Amino acid sequence: MSAPERSGGRGPGDPRDIEIMPGFVPTAAGSVLMRQGETRVICTASVQESVPKWMAGRGTGWVTAEYAMLPASTGQRKPRDVAKGRQDGRGVEIQRLIGRSLRGVVDFAALGERTVYLDCDVLTADGGTRCASITGAYVALELACAALVADGRLERSPLTGTLAAISCGVVDGVPLCDLDYAEDSQAEVDANFVMTGEGGLIEVQATAERTPLSRAHLGDLLELAAGGISILHDAQRAATGAAA
16 A cells, blocks of 8 residues: 655655754753644753652652643644643643653652653644653753753763654554654554663553554554654754753
């Protein structure tokens, strides 16, 4: 089956154009503007010299995340959660994913009794916002850790590896890497992969929207994800190098 025509003339394994701008919010300990195609997310890292009460006295730190889509991020205005009096379930699920993912590459003993808050605010959404948030939040976290070391507040970075995420899916029977919204809305299978720079899997989310996911296609998607995440890691290294 021939591959569907994709935005930007991309091939099945090509991620969208990627840009990571470090230092986008100068008041944060670490920050980036993460752009992947037309999806844009501001990711900031803030450091607090304390931990949640349930962790106090252990000598270890914590990393957590919050995620939100700004009202005009999808074109049709999305009401703010504060106006509704509660956070929507999708946002809660995504911020838990971001926090879990980042905690997978942190040595909490080396972080000490402090908390790093990762805030991911979606400016424009064109698919893959959770994956772009994870990729950008990792860079913000790395920049914040580097600042803590430079300030003498940490002896070494508590990061144990690098991390990025990308979406893949099956559209018209063809496995594709990094779906935009148009592709995601018609995908038979939608999957998100969170991987370390060494190729280790932190989390895999896969949902069959219309047809069951075959083992063969799962292998295809994993291979596409590994290739796309390699490109994301290169962009992350360029961003942290530019900020050094």
